[in-house]
Amino acid sequence: MMQMRFQPQVVNFCMVFLFATLSVLMLTSPIACAQNESPDIVSVGAGSYTTKLPTGAKEPGTLPFVTEAVKKPIPTNDWWSSLVFSKFSNQMFPHPLGVQAHEKGLRIYYPGVGYTANPEGIFTAVMQAPDDLVIGHSAQLTFPDARAESWSDWFVTAAFGNKLFLTFGHGSPFVYGTITDGDPTFTFASAPTVFSGDAKSPVLGVTLGGRSYGLFGAAGCTWEGTGTSKLTCKGKSYFSVALLPDNKQETLAFFAKYAYNHVTDSKVVWSYDEKTSRVTTKYAFTVKAYEGATLGTLFGLYPHQYQRSATKLTDYTYQCTRGTLKVAAGEGFTTVTPFQGVLPLLPDFGGYEKATLKKFIDTDAATYKPELADTYWTGKALGKLATLAALAEATGNTAANTALRARLQALLEDYFTAKDAKTKGLFYYNKPWGTLIGYPASYGSDEALNDHHFHYGYFIRAAAELARQEPEWASQAQWGAMVNLLIRDCANPERSDPLFPFLRNFDIYEGHTWADGKGDFADGNNNESSSEAMNAWTGMILWGELTGDKKLRDTGIYLYVTEKDAIDNYWFDVNKLYPKAFTRSLASMVWGAKAVFATWFSGDPIHMHGINLLPLQSGSLYLGTHPAYISENLASLATERIAHDKKDAKRDQSLPPRTGKNWGGWGDVILMYQALADAPGALANCNFETQEIESGNSRANFYYWMHFLSKAGQVDTSISADTPLYGVFKKGNQRTYFVYSATAQPRRVTFSDGKVIVTRKVGIVTESRPLK
Structure with missing residues (x-):
């Protein structure tokens, strides 16, 4: 996160490219300039973007400092930006x-x-x-x-x-x-x-x-x-x-x-093995030997790398802000990382009061009509609508689903359409920097190119929900080509793309994203909301799978598992890498030279914890990987919140502590996180009628999430499946398997414990069985 905010988050929009025909495939498609109202408007399927800066809009105020030899799009949001x-x-x-x-x-x-x-x-x-x-x-x-x-x-x-x-x-x-x-x-x-x-x-x-x-x-x-x-x-x-x-x-x-x-040269190559649900990542060095016959080079591996690698290490080490770098010698190394699957939605698993859930969904369907805003807050609105529409569809609320989907579609299509006189709700391609900028911009997403993965991630996940329910909408001839542009802007898997750099926001070696486009601080670059990055990769996985683009899907899976390992190590410190003098349960913001308990927008500990949890949706189940850590995290938050409130001169000191049943604002986020470890305990602390709801969440999602986990239990990461859209849960001596099929064609899905599910329809298949 780059700029000061009064709400949690930063996000940025970037996407553009020229298509020569509408029949070609996603990322490699050239774009055709159809006859528009002006040559500045470039048609992309049913959508469009502009190559002319909208009136009153801002963009980077300088040209890139590169040599004349550079003829390709410029990386931003990196450690060297x-x-x-x-x-x-x-x-x-x-x-x-x-x-x-x-x-x-x-x-x-x-x-x-x-x-x-x-x-x-x-x-x-x-x-x-x-x-x-x-x-x-x-x-x-x-x-x-x-x-x-x-x-x-x-x-x-x-x-x-x-x-x-x-x-x-x-x-x-x-x-x-x-x-x-x-x-x-x-x-x-x-x-x-x-x-x-x-x-x-x-x-x-x-x-x-x-x-x-x-x-x-x-x-x-x-x-x-x-x-x-x-x-x-x-x-x-x-x-x-x-x-x-x-x-x-x-x-x-x-x-x-x-x-x-x-x-x-340094180069990463990843591959997702669907059969074993593993991602293999190869890091390779190319060297020019000026003298001698030794092969390769010396390189230090970060903790998230040597934890997943069988590479032989020397006894040499260095200290860095991520812990201990361990030195290896050679031409590269390989890591193998499990993928625990994602689900496009939480299915109807019962355990809730149907009338109550319907009331909450209907209320949002009738009243939540967000207007076009900047790319971050429009993105959060899109995320909320997507989750609500999926929940309405899953629980048979057809009327609400129809209304919510129409709203979702209208917001996306508005932003995906450029016109000459339009200054809001459109994307502009900046050629010198090779980026799409959405307007209105926010938190430096225009001048500094901040947070595009945060902002655009919401758009991508929302588009994936429409692709799930309305496949035709997501076709390249319709709106899918614009979604692909957004992906290419923040997570382009192609090194040879003439319009966008390779994996803009993702630090390939350090294993996580950077938010600041410039990285122009004495402490280097920074990244705050790790969970919003995971929201983007969730959307990318779903979009790729639902539209049949396996390259995009597998890139999303690579980003998802790698960033998750970085989050576990450097934000949540589940492996206890950090010195004991750092007494917090998490570092809420990671920098090149430090990792700190702070945010850009608030001094309240609930925001420092919550900004690395939201938005809670079906792709957030990775947060349940370490149930014991969740308890540690929340115990720390309770202590921090009490201390914070005692120091708050504006707070009435006679009020009860804002913990447990009284978390206050963002309490829904915290209780949903608690439910991943202890759903009954979290449920006992919920007041679904009066709990304040974080702006990107909904009362319906809060209510359903809590009851789903109360019945399904904890995420079971000991089991994998030979399909990317799955989830496994364990409660007592019962294990429940969920598989989403994007096609009605029968498919045999095998889990690593021998369980087999045969899908014969579009949607989620659910089966449970006692633990052996």
């Missing part, structure tokens, strides 16, 4: 390094030396002058700017004046360099101690302030300035620098084996 938004950059955190592009070159330091914690967060060092060291150019003391020259999935190359090119990336202890018209210089805060090598050896090991670095010059190079704070490498045009785990000779020698293998 300030490099392309700024003349130089703010601090960037590829981990284990911290780096910053500066007029004198690239500043380098080790954030891990400042690793500490207190009750408000986990922190690493933010670089302040004097630096550990600066890589510069002997013939050019200052540069006019630093520009992105090239990039791959988690590496980037920065060009300083087209004379110094430096490459760095996630997990790498190295910075690789090439230089022309001069020699590389290494300027330290003070004269470093040389623990290995001398002026005539190509490799130097140096230590400064407890941090150690390897300086790797080309064979035959010499060093000027030994014994001073500035070293110059006299020799060939290539070199590298490595942050070392220690200052031992054998460590330097080990790193030297890989120092001349410059990483030229």
Whole structure:
């Protein structure tokens, strides 16, 4: 989340592209410009977008800082995005390094030396002058700017004046360099101690302030300035620098084996095995060997990676804000992650009062008529309508379903239609940045390109509900092509797309999304609402499955399982990675250099917890993976809320604590979360008539969710199925299986415990049996 808000969330809209025919398939379809009222309006199926900035609208106020060699869409919302938004950059955190592009070159330091914690967060060092060291150019003391020259999935190359090119990336202890018209210089805060090598050896090991670095010059190079704070490498045009785990000779020698293998490409490939319900992700490095015969490179794995990998690790480690990075050597590694399935809706499982549920649904169907707003709040309205329409359909309330669906369709189609005079409820394609911006924008979704995955995720999930109930609406000839544009904007699976960058909001190596388009903070980029990212991936999975696009579906599954692992580790800390001095049960906002108990919009602990839970819908069942953690989370919230209220000068101190039966605003979100671990206990705390309802939720959804889980029990993650749309629950000695079929064609679904369900209709099939 990027900007201050009075409500929880940030979201941004981006999508565009040109289709040559309407008969081609989703992501690779070119777009045809049909005859419209003006050439600025581009037709996409039944919808359209504009290439002309609407009157009064804003967009990024600068062109990307890239070299002339760059001919493809620009990544934003990444750990290195300030490099392309700024003349130089703010601090960037590829981990284990911290780096910053500066007029004198690239500043380098080790954030891990400042690793500490207190009750408000986990922190690493933010670089302040004097630096550990600066890589510069002997013939050019200052540069006019630093520009992105090239990039791959988690590496980037920065060009300083087209004379110094430096490459760095996630997990790498190295910075690789090439230089022309001069020699590389290494300027330290003070004269470093040389623990290995001398002026005539190509490799130097140096230590400064407890941090150690390897300086790797080309064979035959010499060093000027030994014994001073500035070293110059006299020799060939290539070199590298490595942050070392220690200052031992054998460590330097080990790193030297890989120092001349410059990483030229980093690439992720994922595959979803439907039969085993597993996602296999391969991370590969391509190197250019300037010297030596060693293969591959050295790379640090984050906790969420080595927990899922059989890759052999060395004994070397680094500290970073995500915990301990463990170093491996080679050409890449592989992770295998289970996928527990998603459901498009919670089916009618009984256990509730039909008259009460109908009343709640009918009330919303009659009264909830949201008007077009900015992309975030329109998105939340779309999410609420989609969940309500599915619930009405599941429980046989045809009239309400029809009314809600019509409202949902009208809102989407309004935003999916551009006209010359229209300034609200449309999308605009910004070519320099390769992005779709929806207007009205909010929370920096226009000027900073913030939160597109949050905002557009709601649109995508809402469209998936229409695709489920009205397949024709979702066809490419109708409105499906516009939905695909939104997906391409925030989660494009194609590297060669001429209009949008690859996986814009997702940090492939760190395993989660970033909200800020620029990432222009001393602490790097940030992401607050992890659950809204999961809402987007839920929508993407459903959209892909329901429209028959397996590539989109499988990309959504890859994003879903990877982000879930990151959430468990870095937001919820279920594996206890963080120091005990951080006494909270979660970090509500993750940054490059820290993880903190805070939000952009509120100091109330219920918002810090709830922003990583909402919107609660059928794709939110991943939150029930760790029932014991849920109890820990809510116990912490209760304590925090009491302390917060005591400090609130505006609160009447005679009022009872806002916990348990009296959570107050957002209490529906908290009780629904509690129900994933203890539905009877949560149900006992509910007052369905008077409980305040969070704006993206509904009383009907709150009521039905609580009763569904009270009857079905807890999510059972020990069982998987050979289909993506499923869920398994356990209560007492009873296990219940739910399978959604998008087709009436019979299909045999097999679960990992041997249970078989044969689907013969469109919809959810439910079967229960006693545990063996």
